[in-house]
Amino acid sequence: MTEERNIKSEINKDLKGWGSGLIILGIIHFAVIFQPIEVLARAPMRFNYVGVEMCKLCHKGKELGNQCDVWTNTPHSKAFYTLGTPEAKEVSLTADIKYPQQSNKCLRCHSTAYAFTEEKVAEDLQVEDGVQCESCHGPGEEYMYVEVMENKEDAKAMGLVIPTEETCRKCHNPECPTWDPERDPTPEGKRVGFYFPLRWKMIENHKQ
Ligand code: HEC
Numbered sequence: 459m460t461e462e463r464n465i466k467s468e469i470n471k472d473l474k475g476w477g478s479g480l481i482i483l484g485i486i487h488f489a490v491i492f493q494p495i496e497v498l499a500r501a502p503m504r505f506n507y508v509g510v511e512m513c514k515l516c517h518k519g520k521e522l523g524n525q526c527d528v529w530t531n532t533p534h535s536k537a538f539y540t541l542g543t544p545e546a547k548e549v550s551l552t553a554d555i556k557y558p559q560q561s562n563k564c565l566r567c568h569s570t571a572y573a574f575t576e577e578k579v580a581e582d583l584q585v586e587d588g589v590q591c592e593s594c595h596g597p598g599e600e601y602m603y604v605e606v607m608e609n610k611e612d613a614k615a616m617g618l619v620i621p622t623e624e625t626c627r628k629c630h631n632p633e634c635p636t637w638d639p640e641r642d643p644t645p646e647g648k649r650v651g652f653y654f655p656l657r658w659k660m661i662e663n664h665k666q
């Protein structure tokens with residue numbers, strides 16, 4: 459913002475020299491030139507997805523906790539194949555979807571490649587790899603370097619997400635056709651569709 463203000467005052471100085479006719483031109487210029495700068499300043503930074511094979515370079519093996527092998531054994535890694543089951547075909551019929559594994563309506567939550575959208579936005583990712591690390595931890599293009607990863611604050615500035623319940627609820631919500639509002643028991647004896655402490659426990663052994 460300060461940079462923008464400086465540029466504006468520079469131009470204002472110039473304008474004073476050029477006379478009032480030019481001021482009007484200058485104002486028009488402001489509208490054209492400065493609008494994109496303001497839009498850029500407000501837009502969140504965007505990073506690209508790199509895929510679980512990249513995370514494997516460091517997070518496979520005991521040293522950092524082997525999160526990759528642990529993930530391979532959770533349903534998230536198989537979320538694409540679940541779309542090929544008879545159950546998936548059945549729940550798709552009402553939505554007029556014949557092939558759930560090819561439908562963006564399903565892939566937006568069942569694969570990181572679609573990244574919560576109805577388009578395959580992560581070009582290099584395979585839909586077969588299902589819900590990968592970056593669906594929860596954010597796109598890794600800029601944080602996946604040791605120098606960055608070692609400092610949590612740096613990594614967060616470069617897009618690393620430390621997931622919370624809210625992250626899970628981007629997918630675990632009633633928009634899923636198999637959503638069961640009474641799926642999980644709570645300690646109070648109620649039933650809810652997604653009880654975070656229970657679910658997180660199910661995948662909490664995130665490292666070995
Ligand atoms: C070049 C090696 C390397 C790659 C590639 C890499 N990481 Fe890391 N990661 C590290 C190191 C080193 C740490 C820090 C470990 C520590 O401090 O205990 C770390 C820490 C983390 C943390 C914990 C952050 C915290 O402080 O709580 C997360 C989450 C993480 N990595 C996710 C990923 C994901 C997802 C990918 C793939 C997109 C990835 N990493 C790729 C090396 C790597």
Ligand code: HEC
Binds near residue numbers: 626654661
């Ligand atoms: C990108 C979407 C997405 C996000 C984000 C997500 N999940 Fe999931 N999750 C799924 C899908 C899809 C399945 C079903 C996988 C299958 O069975 O093929 C699933 C399945 C699960 C299961 C297995 C349930 C069972 O009955 O076996 C658990 C546990 C789970 N998720 C926990 C979590 C937690 C905890 C978080 C947040 C930290 C989370 N999920 C974030 C999409 C997501």
Ligand code: HEC
Binds near residue numbers: 547555628634636
């Ligand atoms: C809003 C995100 C979202 C969308 C969209 C979505 N799913 Fe899911 N799906 C999930 C989650 C999350 C789970 C895991 C359910 C759980 O553990 O509570 C899941 C689980 C499933 C399961 C396994 C049964 C079960 O409930 O565990 C099937 C089958 C399935 N989805 C089919 C589909 C089909 C077919 C489509 C497209 C028509 C689709 N899903 C669209 C998020 C979604």
Ligand code: HEC
Binds near residue numbers: 622664
């Ligand atoms: C379903 C969501 C989800 C997926 C998928 C996922 N993580 Fe995590 N991860 C979490 C959560 C939640 C935490 C705990 C955050 C906290 O500290 O509060 C975590 C913590 C971590 C940590 C910190 C140390 C630890 O193990 O607790 C690392 C490193 C990490 N994840 C790497 C990965 C890698 C690599 C992958 C892919 C192979 C991956 N994660 C996939 C949700 C996920």
